[in-house]
Amino acid sequence: MPKVALITGGAGFIGCQVAKRLLAAGLEVVVFDNLHPQVHVGSGLPASLPKAVRFVAGDVTLPANWQTLLKLTRPDVVVHLAAETGTGQSLTEASRHAGVNVLGTAQLLDAMSAAKHVPERFVLASSRAVYGDGAWQDERGVRFYPAGRTRAALEAKQWDPPAPGGGLARPVAASAADTTPNPISVYAATKLTQEQVLAAWCRAFGSALNVLRLQNVYGPGQAVGNPYTGVLTYFATRAVAGQGLEVFEDGQIVRDFVFIDDVADALTAAALGSTSGCQTVDIGSGAPTTILEVAKTMARLAGSPAPVVSGKFRDGDVRAASCTIAAAGALLGYSPKVPLDVGLAKLLDGVRTTLAK
Numbered sequence: 001m002p003k004v005a006l007i008t009g010g011a012g013f014i015g016c017q018v019a020k021r022l023l024a025a026g027l028e029v030v031v032f033d034n035l036h037p038q039v040h041v042g043s044g045l046p047a048s049l050p051k052a053v054r055f056v057a058g059d060v061t062l063p064a065n066w067q068t069l070l071k072l073t074r075p076d077v078v079v080h081l082a083a084e085t086g087t088g089q090s091l092t093e094a095s096r097h098a099g100v101n102v103l104g105t106a107q108l109l110d111a112m113s114a115a116k117h118v119p120e121r122f123v124l125a126s127s128r129a130v131y132g133d134g135a136w137q138d139e140r141g142v143r144f145y146p147a148g149r150t151r152a153a154l155e156a157k158q159w160d161p162p163a164p165g166g167g168l169a170r171p172v173a174a175s176a177a178d179t180t181p182n183p184i185s186v187y188a189a190t191k192l193t194q195e196q197v198l199a200a201w202c203r204a205f206g207s208a209l210n211v212l213r214l215q216n217v218y219g220p221g222q223a224v225g226n227p228y229t230g231v232l233t234y235f236a237t238r239a240v241a242g243q244g245l246e247v248f249e250d251g252q253i254v255r256d257f258v259f260i261d262d263v264a265d266a267l268t269a270a271a272l273g274s275t276s277g278c279q280t281v282d283i284g285s286g287a288p289t290t291i292l293e294v295a296k297t298m299a300r301l302a303g304s305p306a307p308v309v310s311g312k313f314r315d316g317d318v319r320a321a322s323c324t325i326a327a328a329g330a331l332l333g334y335s336p337k338v339p340l341d342v343g344l345a346k347l348l349d350g351v352r353t354t355l356a357k
């Protein structure tokens with residue numbers, strides 16, 4: 001009998017790619033997803049969802065939907081992706097984000113308990129957002145955690161958080177082993193809570209848990225019409241239309257953009273793994289870049305106008321996010337393969353194809 005993998009949110013950007021890989025590895029794959037209208041335009045399943053999956057429509061927050069699902073299948077592995085993902089949106093729609101991300105995770109676990117079923121393994125797609133502004137270091141290399149950038153500082157164009165003793169500060173790449181989480185959005189708080197809720201249950205009942213804190217995932221397949229997620233998909237939509245790209249602050253916001261295939265490989269390796277206990281690792285490209293650099297590369301590839309640095313800012317944006325990937329290499333054999341310019345070209349092709357339909 002093949003093992004059964006359940007992917008919650010499996011009809012989404014990341015889920016479709018994980019489903020494809022788990023099927024290729026010989027697993028039976030069940031996708032549980034409510035086809036959220038903010039993510040899925042029109043009716044019907046996304047074209048990128050493999051036909052061989054068993055699709056069950058349902059909402060992770062509804063016990064009755066879980067009951068129906070667990071009558072159909074008893075998964076060996078659960079890859080938990082279903083989530084509300086709008087970081088900015090989460091500050092004004094806190095209950096919606098907490099409802100799906102926190103209560104939805106708790107409903108998942110209660111449903112397993114009610115069905116007297118303990119999966120061997122859970123894999124959670126968590127987020128780099130849990131680190132908030134993350135750790136920084138001053139000119140002497142002393143690490144500190146910024147208190148957050150105030151609106152007054154941003155209006156005065158003081159983009160980097162100040163070092164406590166004065167002087168310049170530099171961001172430190174996050175690592176689950178030694179960077180303290182410090183969520184600064186409701187979304188981030190719900191992702192950290194998902195980690196903790198799952199870890200408590202798995203510890204109590206003996207399931208293995210791999211938490212993967214994903215940096216900014218990009219690539220073809222991310223919802224083009226969803227204004228709340230994916231800066232590169234937004235940039236690509238403008239660039240293929242020959243429009244300019246507006247870059248906030250001084251252009252030097254740092255992100256680690258990791259291509260969808262590399263992320264799907266990491267989640268698949270975690271789902272197929274044989275580790276026990278609970279491990280948390282970071283998944284990124286390991287090669288952080290500034291938004292200005294990525295916008296310039298995108299404009300060059302698309303033949304669109306050069307980006308403009310506007311000096312505008314958004315409340316709640318962190319200045320820098322990147323991570324170390326050595327722990328994921330050791331745990332999952334993770335080694336990202338897609339360089340940024342190659343990934344951006346694929347994203348542009350994907351967006352062109354989507355918009356031509």
Ligand SMILES: NC(=O)c1ccc[n+]([C@@H]2O[C@H](COP(=O)([O-])OP(=O)(O)OC[C@H]3O[C@@H](n4cnc5c(N)ncnc54)[C@H](O)[C@@H]3O)[C@@H](O)[C@H]2O)c1
Nearest residue numbers: 009011012013014034035036059060081082083125214217
């Ligand atoms: N894309 C990124 O850059 C990124 C970065 C860090 C973490 N993550 C995490 O990865 C996971 C997947 O993200 P994605 O980029 O594929 O997002 P996505 O929005 O493309 O996919 C999420 C899927 O979950 C489904 N869903 C939403 N609410 C649901 C509910 N109540 N019940 C059942 N299904 C529901 C949606 O219909 C969608 O198919 C999320 O947990 C997200 O927090 C993503």
